[in-house]
Amino acid sequence: MATVLAADIGGTSSRFGQFTVGADGTLAMERTVRFPTAESGSFAALVERLAEEGIDTGAADAAVFAVPGAVRRGVYVSMPNVSWDIDLDALDGPFFKRTLMLINDFKAQALATRTPAVADAMPVKDGLAVEGGVVAVIGAGTGLGHAAVALDAPGRVAAIPAEMGHVAFSFYGEAEEAFHAFLRTRLGVPYAYGDVVVSGPGLSLIHEYLVGESLEPAGVAEQGNPQVLEWFSRFYGRAARHYALAVVAQGGVFVAGGVAAKNPALVDNDVFRNEFIISPTYGDLLATIPIWLNCNEESGLWGAAYMAAQRLDLVS
Structure with missing residues (x-):
């Protein structure tokens, strides 16, 4: 002992x-x-x-x-x-x-998937986890955390953290590009990245852009503006897709972090799920990857x- x-x-x-x-x-x-x-x-x-x-x-x-x-x-x-x-x-x-x-901290979240900590994780998207496949963890809180866990020879568990929350975020179409321009001006940055889009502060910024009102993340969630929540869910699904593809997460994806733990509906919806599987080349693979929400x-x-x-x- x-x-x-x-x-x-x-x-x-x-x-x-x-x-x-x-x-x-x-x-x-x-x-x-x-x-x-x-x-x-x-x-x-x-x-x-x-x-x-x-x-x-x-x-x-x-x-x-x-x-x-x-x-x-x-x-x-x-x-x-x-x-x-x-x-x-x-x-x-x-x-x-x-x-x-x-x-x-997200290396710890990845290793937690090997423990009883995720026993009560809530299924968000159906799929079939490949035994021994890479498991990805992504979580929006104050920022956007990422890590993955995989089996390493000779069967030892290895967890790899990532700082993808600081990588340029992808925006599609005129409406999203206009939001991107708002973020660059509002924050004084050359490009928007995951930490300022898919996070508690990001939720507030989406609300400020679409509604014209500055609120704390809890206030945004409580107000529940449908367009704001839809945008955030879409961006969260996109971030999860990007990381799942980056590590080929055939073992599944766990969503962690306080934003979704306090507001499960932000990821447990069809906007999030549909965004996750959009890919010109790997849509069929993404469709097979299960997703769980860990609120522990x-x-x-x-x-x-x-x-x-x-x-x-x-x-x-």
């Missing part, structure tokens, strides 16, 4: 979970705690709060923290929407030097814990 510590650190809140890993690789969540990220002035201060909750970091056999942004060497990340960076090389102590590893807010913890168990060679 091993003990692992997992975390999912975000701009608003940070979740921590203590897990045990059985000799057969079975993960069991023992307890969780959650803190507002902004209440801590540094990463070290955030970790120190664990002791206040009776969590001994020194007792962890391995620890993996999921963080937003591109992780470098498993020890450094500059996170969007957080006022401090994380640099394990600059911190003293065996926990930071030997026990802890950082991974991208603790799935990032499960994915990070799975990675920690991998480090201990307790899971594949």
